Amino acid sequence: MILVIVEHEAGVPDRLSSEVLTLGRSLGEAIGHPLHAVAWGDAGAGLAGEGLAVAIGSSGVAVLHAIEEPRLTDYAPEAIGAALAQLIERDRPDAVIAGGAERGVEVLAHAAARLSLPLAANVTDVRPGEPWQITRQRWGGSLLEDARLDGPIRLLTVAAHAIEPIAAATTATQVERRPFVPVLTDRDLRVRIASRVPAEAGKISLAEARVVVGGGRGVGSADGFAQLDELAALLGGAVGVSRVVTSAGWRPHAQQVGQTGTRIAPDLYIACGISGAIQHMVGARSAKAILAINTDRDAPMVTRATYAVIGDLHVVLPAIIAVIRTER
Amino acid sequence: MFAAGASNEAGVSVNVLVCVKRVPATAGKITLTADEQAIDTRYLGFTISPHEECAVEEAVRIVEAHGGSTTVITLGPEEATDQLREAMAVGIDRAILLATDGGEWNVMSTASAIVEAIRAREATDGPFDLILLGNEAADTGDYQVGIRVAAALDRPIVTGAKGLEVRDDTVTARREAPEGGWEVYQIPRPAVVTVREGINLPRYPSVPGRLRARKKEIERIELARDAASEPARIRLRVPVERESAVEILGEGPEAAPRVVEILRRLGLIA
Numbered sequence: 001m002i003l004v005i006v007e008h009e010a011g012v013p014d015r016l017s018s019e020v021l022t023l024g025r026s027l028g029e030a031i032g033h034p035l036h037a038v039a040w041g042d043a044g045a046g047l048a049g050e051g052l053a054v055a056i057g058s059s060g061v062a063v064l065h066a067i068e069e070p071r072l073t074d075y076a077p078e079a080i081g082a083a084l085a086q087l088i089e090r091d092r093p094d095a096v097i098a099g100g101a102e103r104g105v106e107v108l109a110h111a112a113a114r115l116s117l118p119l120a121a122n123v124t125d126v127r128p129g130e131p132w133q134i135t136r137q138r139w140g141g142s143l144l145e146d147a148r149l150d151g152p153i154r155l156l157t158v159a160a161h162a163i164e165p166i167a168a169a170t171t172a173t174q175v176e177r178r179p180f181v182p183v184l185t186d187r188d189l190r191v192r193i194a195s196r197v198p199a200e201a202g203k204i205s206l207a208e209a210r211v212v213v214g215g216g217r218g219v220g221s222a223d224g225f226a227q228l229d230e231l232a233a234l235l236g237g238a239v240g241v242s243r244v245v246t247s248a249g250w251r252p253h254a255q256q257v258g259q260t261g262t263r264i265a266p267d268l269y270i271a272c273g274i275s276g277a278i279q280h281m282v283g284a285r286s287a288k289a290i291l292a293i294n295t296d297r298d299a300p301m302v303t304r305a306t307y308a309v310i311g312d313l314h315v316v317l318p319a320i321i322a323v324i325r326t327e328r
Numbered sequence: 329m330f331a332a333g334a335s336n337e338a339g340v341s342v343n344v345l346v347c348v349k350r351v352p353a354t355a356g357k358i359t360l361t362a363d364e365q366a367i368d369t370r371y372l373g374f375t376i377s378p379h380e381e382c383a384v385e386e387a388v389r390i391v392e393a394h395g396g397s398t399t400v401i402t403l404g405p406e407e408a409t410d411q412l413r414e415a416m417a418v419g420i421d422r423a424i425l426l427a428t429d430g431g432e433w434n435v436m437s438t439a440s441a442i443v444e445a446i447r448a449r450e451a452t453d454g455p456f457d458l459i460l461l462g463n464e465a466a467d468t469g470d471y472q473v474g475i476r477v478a479a480a481l482d483r484p485i486v487t488g489a490k491g492l493e494v495r496d497d498t499v500t501a502r503r504e505a506p507e508g509g510w511e512v513y514q515i516p517r518p519a520v521v522t523v524r525e526g527i528n529l530p531r532y533p534s535v536p537g538r539l540r541a542r543k544k545e546i547e548r549i550e551l552a553r554d555a556a557s558e559p560a561r562i563r564l565r566v567p568v569e570r571e572s573a574v575e576i577l578g579e580g581p582e583a584a585p586r587v588v589e590i591l592r593r594l595g596l597i598a
């Protein structure tokens with residue numbers, strides 16, 4: 001059996017879970033074993049009802065294991081990891097797959113630690129065989145590694161956007177919903193969310209912005225960002241920066257694009273005075289187009305861009321802003 | 329709550345351990361060794377992950393606020409003493425090198441070796457109230473050493489923290505929620521926390537700090553490699569870049585009209 005961990009909002013799987021389901025289905029078909037899913041969430045969150053079971057009905061899932069524990073009313077990583085470990089130990093799946101986002105890897109790592117099993121993170125491809133082989137991301141995705149995935153039960157998380165989610169060709173099938181009641185101690189439940197702070201309303205999130213105006217060392221100072229702010233405001237976009245900028249304290253880390261910052265996916269990334277180091281580029285890889293503004297024609301950002309303007313950003317940006325304003 | 333940096337109550341002395349990993353400081357393009365087992369580091373410097381730099385800074389701030397002591401540990405080759413000294417240069421008190429023969433260790437064996445060293449140290453010096461790690465290592469990015477260490481020591485763990493507060497017998501950590509905003513966790517001490525860049529702005533080492541660090545002693549524990557510590561690697565590959573023939577729109581301000589034309593074509597301005 002292939003077991004996939006499905007994360008969902010009120011019974012609707014998130015995009016990454018659809019990718020995980022797609023991989024789980026193809027793996028199950030490859031080795032001729034059924035596909036099962038497991039999920040947590042309280043009664044109101046679409047799990048106790050048939051919501052999620054229906055939503056994944058076209059994904060080839062035969063059985064949905066619904067973790068049921070009255071004390072598990074909110075996200076509690078250790079407890080969910082413990083529950084997963086118990087389910088895995090009981091059913092001994094060929095593989096367990098979670099989404100490679102914060103929660104997926106967290107709960108599966110807890111299960112892996114309890115079961116003393118290896119866990120492969122950010123996998124982009126799985127090849128069952130003797131032994132199973134995987135390809136996974138290293139260096140935030142700037143390198144790939146082919147590796148063995150040993151052990152009777154293979155645990156892995158899937159890198160986001162590595163697999164194109166496809167709904168099954170056939171029509172929806174009935175998913176059998178089975179409650180799974182874990183045995184949890186108070187200790188398992190000691191890590192839980194004590195409170196929440198809501199997101200600031202009305203701000204364009206960097207990860208979701210349609211256009212990102214990026215600034216790097218070439219901007220020169222905190223004050224130098226005024227022109228970038230102005231262009232971003234004109235285009236209804238967000239400002240993103242390189243690590244040099246956050247390390248200098250010119251801008252907050254929340255605006256950093258890259259391996260240890262935010263991954264962006266805009267229609268256009270206007271990268272000003274950024275050289276294009278690999279750790280920066282992995283954060284901008286999903287940009288549909290890049291416009292580089294740089295004094296150095298040979299900067300990696302320029303050679304990898306769709307469009308480029310060669311020149312001083314403090315001269316080029318005011319000119320662009322002026323043209324936009326006069327043409328309005 | 330959660331002012332910039334460690335906003336901690338005074339009066340709770342804290343012992344903090346930070347785990348860091350030496351990695352090559354790659355920049356423009358990664359070149360692999362001929363056997364495709366590693367990055368060719370002949371022309372590269374070395375560093376630690378930005379997350380770990382922030383963990384080091386956080387440890388120093390916590391002890392500056394409360395008193396206590398800080399220790400940094402790494403599992404790596406002899407040369408990883410450079411990274412330990414860099415941590416001591418910004419204020420870490422003590423350092424432990426789990427010395428390998430230079431060969432890479434897999435993530436489970438790394439976690440076990442760190443746990444063993446922690447147990448040994450705690451047996452003589454008392455428990456670490458807080459163990460800090462990076463959320464993920466810069467190179468392998470396995471996202472799990474912290475959780476494996478916490479599980480082996482049976483301590484609570486919060487991962488991905490971008491805010492941290494130490495109290496008498498609890499640690500409060502916050503991290504970004506998947507839906508935006510923050511999740512706040514409160515866990516009992518002793519605890520383990522993995523840190524993300526952005527939790528603080530690390531200081532630069534001072535010249536006297538560097539000089540002091542150079543003279544400090546580093547505790548060495550010799551590790552022996554065996555079959556169980558081998559990585560599962562077959563080979564590394566550089567992913568194929570999509571070839572984009574860049575279109576140079578022009579030089580200097582004269583290019584502005586063409587830029588605006590493209591903005592319009594992409595539907596970004598009316």
Ligand SMILES: Cc1cc2nc3c(=O)[nH]c(=O)nc-3n(C[C@H](O)[C@H](O)[C@H](O)COP(=O)(O)OP(=O)(O)OC[C@H]3O[C@@H](n4cnc5c(N)ncnc54)[C@H](O)[C@@H]3O)c2cc1C
Pocket residue numbers: 215216217218219241242243244245256257258259260261262272273274275276277278279280283293294295296299311312313314352353354355375376377378466
């Ligand atoms: C493990 C690890 C993780 C990292 N994570 C990140 C990350 O998440 N995000 C990130 O950004 N970096 C990250 N880095 C750092 C990264 O390696 C680079 O150091 C950084 O991205 C460089 O920033 P930069 O391009 O602004 O500066 P530089 O590399 O110094 O580039 C400046 C550019 O500006 C151009 N320029 C200068 N003046 C002007 C001008 N007047 N007009 C136009 N152009 C001009 C120059 O030609 C040059 O191309 C990480 C590094 C490591 C080791």
Ligand SMILES: Nc1ncnc2c1ncn2[C@@H]1O[C@H](COP(=O)(O)O)[C@@H](O)[C@H]1O
Pocket residue numbers: 347348349350377379380401402403404435438460461462463464465466468469470471472473474
């Ligand atoms: N060799 C090592 N020595 C010391 N700490 C390590 C080592 N490898 C990983 N860590 C710590 O564990 C964190 C997570 O690593 P990983 O699980 O490999 O992504 C890192 O950010 C470090 O803090």
